[in-house]
Amino acid sequence: MIYKEFKGLNLPEIESEVLQFWEREAIFQKSIDSRPEDNAYVFYEGPPSANGLPGIHHVVGRAIKDIFCRYKTLQGYRVERKGGWDTHGLPVELKVEQELGITKEDIGKKITVEEYNNKCRETVMQFKSEWDDLTRIMGFWLDLDHPYMTFENGYIESVWYIISEIYKKNLMYKGYTIQPYSPAAGTGLSTHELNQPGSYRDVTDTSIVACFEVKSCCINKVNAAFKSNIETAHFLAWTTTPWTLPSNTALTLGPKIEYVLVTSFNPYTKSPQNFILAKELLAKWFKPEQEVSSIDELVIDEKTMTYCIAGLAVGSELKGVEYNQLLPFEVNGANAIEGKSFQVITGDFVTTTDGTGIVHTAPSFGADDSKVAKENGVGSLTMVDSEGKFIDGLGFLSGRFVKDYRNEADYKSPDVDIAIELKTKGLAFNVQKYVHSYPHCWRTDKPVIYYPMDSWFIRTTAVKEQLITNNKKINWKPESTGTGRFGHWLENIQDWNLSRSRFWGIPLPIWVAEEGDEQICVSGQQDLLNHIALALASNLLSAEEKAENEKFIQAFGASQGDLHKPYIDRVTLVANGIKLKRETDVIDVWFDSGSMPYAQWNYPFSNQEKFKHAYPADFIAEGVDQTRGWFYTLHTISTILFDQPAFKNVVSNGLVLDKNGEKMSKRKGNVINPMEAIPKHGADAIRWYIISNSAPWENLKFDMNGVEEVKRKLFGTLYNTYSFFSLYANIDAFQWDDKNTIPHTEKPELDRWIISKLNTLKKDVQEALESYEPTDAARSIDTFVDRNLSNWYVRLSRRRFWKNDVSADKKAAYETLYECLTTIAQLMSPIAPFFSEWLYQSLTLSIRDKAIAENSRWRHSSIHLTSWGSIDESWIDENLEHRIERAQDLSSMILSLRKKEQIKVRQPLQKVIIPILNDKEKDLYQSIEDIVMAEVNVKDFEYVDENSGLFVKSAKANFKLLGKKLGKDMADIAKIIANWNQEQIGLVEKQGKIDIISEGRSYELLLEEIEIATSDMPGYLVASENGMTLALDISLSEDLLDEGIARELINKVQNYRKDQNFNVTDRISISYASEMNLDRVIKKFSNFISTEVLANEIKPSATMAAPLELELNELNTKIEIYKL
RNA sequence: AGUCUCAUAGCUCAGUUGGUUAGAGCGCUACACUGAUAAUGUAGAGGUCCGCAGUUCAAAUCUGCGUGGGACUACCA
Secondary structure, eight states, X not given: OOSOOOSSOOHHHHHHHHHHHHHHHTHHHHHHHTSOTTSBOOBOOOOOOTTSOOOHHHHHHXXXXXXXXXXXXXXXXXXXXXXXXXXXXXHHHHHHHHHHTOOGGGBTTTBOHHHHHHHHHHHHTTTHXXXXXXXXXXXXXXXXXXXXXXXXXXXXXXXXXXXXHHHHTTOEEEEEEEEEEETTTTEEOOHHHHTSTTOEEEEEEEEEEEEEEBOGGGHHHHHHHHTOXXXXXXXXXXXXXXGGXXXXXXXXXXXXXXXXXXXXXXXXXOOEEEEEEEGGGHHHHSOGGGBOSSGGGOOBOSSOBOBEEEEEEEHHHHTTOBBOOSSOOTTSSGGGOSSBOSEEEEOTTOOSSSTTSEEEEOGGGOHHHHHHHHHTTBOOOOOBOTTSBBOSSSGGGTTOBSSOTTOOTTOOOHHHHHHHHHHHTTOEEEEEEEEEEEEBOTTTOOBOEEEEEEEEEEOGGGGHHHHHHHHTTSXXXXXXXXXXXXXXXXXXXXXXEOEEOOSSSOBOOEEXXXXXXXXXXXXXXXXXHHHHHHHHHHTOSOHHHHHHHHHHHHHHHTTOOOOSTTGGGGOOEEETTEEEEEOOOEEOHHHHXXXXXXXXXXXXXXXXXXXXXXXXXXXXXXEGGGTTTHHHHHHHHHHHHHSSOSEEEEEEEOOEEETTSOBOOTTTTOOOOHHHHHHHHOHHHHHHHHHHHSOTTSOEEEOHHHHHHHIIIIIIHHHHHHHHHHHHHHHHTOOOOTTSOOOGGGSOHHHHHHHHHHHHHHHHHHHHHHTTOHHHHHHHHHHIIIIIIIIIIIHHHXXXXXXXXOOHHHHHHHHHHHHHHHHXXXXXXXXXXHHHHHHHHHHHGGGHHHHHHHTOTTOOSSGGGSOOOOOOGGGOOHHHHHHHHHHHHHHHHHHHHHHHHTOOTTSOEEEEEXXXXXXXXXXXXXXXXXXXXXXXXXXXXXXXXXXXXXXXEEEEEOHHHHHHHHGGGHHHHHHHHHTOOHHHHHHHHHHSEEEEEETTEEEEEEGGGEEEEEEEOTTSEEEEETTEEEEEEOOOOHHHHHHHHHHHHHHHHHHHHHHTTOOTTOOEEEEEOOOXXXXXXXXXXXXXXXXXXXXXXXXXXXXXXXXXXXXETTEEEEEEEEEO
């Protein structure tokens, strides 16, 4: 047997065999080695973190990566795919904290940093083997044996090198700023971390409108501004973060905003008060219908609280007014503040869209607050510590967490107590629950606060223009992610906060003097050791410092060095005679992954040559959530270092949802585990489904039914086609012989047609993949396999394979089908690497040795080692494709008529009558009549022209052409044309033009502006579609009926052969019970029947042992069949 | 709250520069075909192309407003 025959399609089984084959033969490695080094297609693997299990969405991203890497390999590029692991950062640290049951404060106390980091190092690779398994079974080719690890010294020193380069460019600075800070995680966050999807969430907070009482010494100033005469006044300021009120040091007013002085009552204490707030927001807090014109009319009871306006002023007039501190405690008095305090300042950022138009200002907890306070010389109070709790000396607030950072069972928000306190003191005007969206830490899920911190920044704002310019060089898929989401982000770029006050990360390579400006930024491992040697030589170090430095060097001497904390912190350096200590922070983990183009090769310390061929990347692909993550850090670092993009093409894929469009979550139980789904359904079916269902950047509604459909429709059909081929090719011992093939031009038209379609398909697939549109590629293949190959070419060619002789026609059929199957295998191989390999092997394994000897196209041991080659345009015949399309349409119309009349296809019909308008149409129909006749079992095509008077024409305006010419009269004239009778249509055809008048305007219409088609043949059974019309002659002569019976008989015999499991080539003998009608049929068609069913004889018999009772149309008979 | 994006059959999706019967596959119903048979064909049912307004001779397609989903942006106190 030349071609293996199979019992059924079992994708998972095929896949595990192919996997073994790949591994045994090292096909992946060969696919790289066989391509020249100087023809690289560079791919970067975005490193996953192995401290969690992979999900189905990882399969999506990785399928996309794999497709283009495989495709480019086929095109002859060398595509190295180094795997990598992201090992540092908050996710790992928090997991370890959780496992050990400790908090950040315990690190260095209950557990040493050394032990802690060791634990992190273990934990981070916890699920590595699961990840490797997934990579393997989904068929993602990635070098898992030599991955880059971000925690290795070689990686770290490359990152140091990058930082030192940035440092040298004077793009790094240390700043004391208000930053997003996660008390739960104990670290500051960068803006791009804050911008991770899901960070902003709706929360319900206690909002307070607090009353800040004007100091009595300033009441005159207020009266002057408002031209009023009152004795006390309160500024109303709204806040959604009452916990910042003890840290209030100022109130900010808009300098140009109009404010009103309102006389009314405190709603809680009911005592009279005068309030100041923005005029525009008056109606938000006071009901306009309760306004009265004079103080005398003021009343307050359960339902009403009237008010009157005592004056108007603009913000700038109130600047400098001092007020009594709202919540004074022992530690937050004016003496604790450096600078001015408790007075009104003005700022342009104040708006009147919300609140009261007066901003409570706590400079420590807001970026705007801090800025405006600094400008006005106002000092700050930081009444909350780094764990997120109030410091001591704040009375009832002391020691309490501002938010529930510890998941305490009986946690009570201090916001509520502050509200109660203010209410009782008559300092609250309004207290209510308020729903707003608020940023949360991406890892702890706890609310972020803004907090003053010391941090190292990269001055990305300084390279904004380069970032934007370089972004325009990148091909984004989809484009809107690049221009929109990423582009807008770059337009509003902030400096990148690198510092993280954590432990498990790449240490900042910066040493600073305790006093003074001396600094060293270390640029690598050797550079560090050199600096240490210099320090040791300086004689400035204490004995202890000296010992630590020596210990550090010794560890590296013994190849046991570690650049992590805590060891690195024990190193003391010296510059210009001054001792330097390391900045204790570690680096934002996103910087790690953004450094991978360089650090994966330990550039520049090794692999300088290699790096030249490995940067920048031609292609990367990750989830859209990486836009401001990995995509951003890659881009930024690359732009700063080399002023060019780190990647040329990027595909960002969307989210994976469940089949109802809901997010997958463990809680809902709608999570699909790839490690279960792949062995069950097959990686290829899942990959194909993912790619063909919707464009990668659309959200994918993952439905297993869709996977099953793909399995049946594409893989099932292809499998059947292969089974068909192998069945007959084995019988005829067909083998492809490169040196002896039927020339293309000598093949039958049907063969040339499918070859043309095949090359068109290849062209389409190539174009789709070149433009990073894998979905179009997959869909093109789907259509070809189903509609063209299986349901047209194979169906119409079947008889050619059944013939007994070995003719040129049969050979052409084999060669054509072989060509189609092998080409399909290659075209689909990037998307379905397993099945395509199976198909290729099944078809070519038997001729491999010969092919190797002859160096022919089938010599490659794997489909993934073959060469894509160029497309032979000369094999694409658009005219032929068009004609066959018409034939398909015609067949479908005739079959539909048969259906309508309940006439089986087995029953031959005499003729199809086709009206034709011109010779061109006739030529077209004649060229396809044979195919159509065979397909629909009709004996003849008859053409009738208009002189026959048999058919009716219809006319329709060509809207595209006439629209511009006719304008408003278009609709009117279209109606006139549609109503033309046969004579009018004939007249137009004869004259080639016609004059028409509409609404008094006359137009000359040309023949080509009117579409004339045949539409009906009165008295006939007619179908009409796409301007084609045909009539079917359904009258049945005796000959036709007899042939129908003969075909019916053939069908029954064939079914019997099959039921009895006869071999396709077995010869038989048929006996039948003689009867007049049957005798006639058999006499007429015995040759035909014999050939069809491989009968040596068909004879009448009076005695039958076990006859088969048959009903052939109207005819009842008995037959007997023997295998010879 | 603002910006972007999407909305077409029960489901998943096509739908060219605006052009006159809005398509495919799945699912459902019925009937066929079958030396590929756990495949296939034909037909039927199924549409307010999210709504409203506008531009235009002509709108699923262009514009505006609105509704709904998604993503993004935002310390707006």
